Structures are given as structure tokens and as C-alpha cells.
Amino acid sequence: MEEEIELTYDLLVKMGCDLAKYYHPYNPKRKDPDSDTCFICGNICEYGFYFCDYHHGYILLKMDRYRNNPELPKHEPAIPSARNIRMAALPNTLTDREWHETLIDFDNRCAYCGKKNSRLHQDHFIPVILGGGKVKENIIPACMEDNLSKCGSHPRDWLIDQYGEETGSQKYQDLVDYLESK
Secondary structure, eight states, rough: OOOOOOOOOOHHHHHHOTEEEEETTOOTTOOTTTTTOOOOOOOTTTSSSSBBHHHHHHHHHHHHHHHHOOTTOOOOOOOOOOHHHHHHOOOOOOOOOHHHHHHHHTBBBBBBTBBBOOOEEEEEESSSSGTTOOOTTTTEOOOOOHHHHHSSSSSSHHHHHHOOOOOHHHHHHHHHHHHHHO
């Protein structure tokens, strides 16, 4: 029978696990020990180790690797974020040409506030968390402030919060009409 190994901060560091920083007892992100959400992504924890199934499984793989091959180098690439995992499952067909055409359509202005900006973000009109892919029918230019403010909100709700019912609804409909024409 395999020896049970207790999961501790020191063991994670010794294994070279890139999640050790989340497990450190003085980490300000560390939630209440009785919390049932993952340190990293906020998903529900099943095992009581402060990590969701995905991140807990990653640690178990690292533990098995360490147990079976302690002489191997301890450095591995970081695990993908929950957002990147979601994005990998969505369509990603936007070309540079389509993006530049969209910038021309909006005169290099934010689609939400209209500010002229040389560093516009490719905003997912329907956010990734709601299933919006990186396709020409879903990407519009947004200034950093609006893109970060909108985050994972539904665009209609966010626009109404920002501009009020009438103006927000009109801006939303204008953007929907533009994207449907693509």
C-alpha cells in the first residue's frame, strides 16, 4: 500500500509545484480554511485542499511525479488559466485583416464610449465566460477602461448600467446590428 503524503506548503515547494504560492499560510488570497472554493479559480472544492477538482488533480499529478522520480527537474510550465481553457473550446477565427477592418469601421474608436485610442482591445462582445468566441461577429474595439469594466458581464446589462436604460439599450442594439452585418 502506498504511503499517504500530507499536502503542505513545504512539500509543494520541494516538488517545485507552481501552485505552492496559493497554499502558503500567509497568502492574502488564501480563504477561510472552512471555505469550499478554490484559491485559484473560485470553483467549488471537492477534496478540502483549497483547490477545485482541476487544480487538485494537477497537484496529485505533481505528487506522483515527485514520488516516482524525485531526481527529475522540478520546473514545468504553469497550468493554463480557467479563461484560457474556456477559450480553447470556442471558435478562434478572427484574422488580422478582419480586426483592421473592424478598427476602420469604428474609426479607431472604442465601440462603447467612442473615445479615440491607439491601444484598443479586442473585446469579446459576448464574453468568453458566456460562450463568445474570437470571431469577427463577436469582436469589437474597446478602450482598456471599458473592456476591463465590462469584464464577463452581458453587454446589454453592462451598457444599461453605464448609460441608463434608453441610451444603453440603443447602443446595445446598434452594436448587435453591426455584428450581425459581418
